[in-house]
Amino acid sequence: MVLSFDLQDFIIRARVLKLYRNALRTAQRAPTHARAELRQTIRQEMEINRNCNDKQRIRFLISEGLERLKSLDEMLDMQGH
Numbered sequence: 720m721v722l723s724f725d726l727q728d729f730i731i732r733a734r735v736l737k738l739y740r741n742a743l744r745t746a747q748r749a750p751t752h753a754r755a756e757l758r759q760t761i762r763q764e765m766e767i768n769r770n771c772n773d774k775q776r777i778r779f780l781i782s783e784g785l786e787r788l789k790s791l792d793e794m795l796d797m798q799g800h
Contacts, residue, residue, distance in 0.1 A: 731777055738784050739765055745788060748795045 724732070739761070746757040768780055 727774065731774060731781075734781050735765075735777070738781055738788070742784070742788050742791075745792055745795065748792075750798075 742761045743758060746754055746761060749757050771777055771780070
């Protein structure tokens, strides 16, 4: 199966994958007892929107994800993790 992407699709896909990787890296900083649940939540959020084809909605979801990741990162910093 060959997928055809235009440049915009390629860039959006790269941004989504970067967000996912960064979220998983941030989850590694969480307390040990919370890591598995946090990783599962991150995966579920990605899976829920996996088949979204609306570029505007995807951009919104990326910005929302970045905000949530920033909040999580700040919370972990405050807790010393």
